[in-house]
């Protein structure tokens with residue numbers, strides 16, 4: 295898969311617009327500001343492809359990027375942003391409920407968490423949805439560059455334990471800023487798609 299060949303396809307605001315054309319889909323999820331756009335941009339060698347620093351939580355939509363004409367990167371709307379209205383939060387919940395309910399949409403789940411922190415209750419919920427969907431799951435611990443060396447191992451263990459990851463899951467230490475973990479994540483994506 296040539297990850298340098300990526301094009302934006304569409305934003306789905308309603309479940310009816312979810313893409314279902316049989317191509318494998320890699321679903322990216324994460325808390326607002328965790329660096330989800332930065333991770334996607336890093337994987338695709340782009341600067342401002344997936345939007346970075348957009349008003350967090352403002353856009354409740356599923357964005358589709360077609361990679362090399364072969365697989366989709368499905369960018370799920372961020373969650374956990376405090377200043378979001380109840381209406382917006384409900385919209386997010388309905389959209390995600392529909393997304394995870396639909397069988398066969400997700401080929402591979404990529405949950406992005408902050409390497410510095412214990413996963414939030416929202417992270418745990420999102421992780422449960424991925425686990426229940428039955429897809430393979432990769433957890434990306436982003437912002438690794440912000441950790442001291444001796445913090446890395448205990449933090450990764452805390453993420454693993456808090457999310458109650460199954461043995462089949464993978465946890466990849468990552469830095470969208472420095473490019474750490476990129477090769478590992480890309481080869482996992484290629485293998486699982």
Ligand code: GDP
Pocket residue numbers: 324325326327328329330331332333345346347348350372436437438439440468469470471472
């Ligand atoms: P999103 O809301 O999850 O899409 O997050 P963004 O990609 O917009 O990133 C949020 C902020 O975190 C931005 O200021 C990024 O520059 C910063 N950021 C993202 N990834 C990293 C990383 O790996 N290391 C550091 N130090 N900062 C990062």
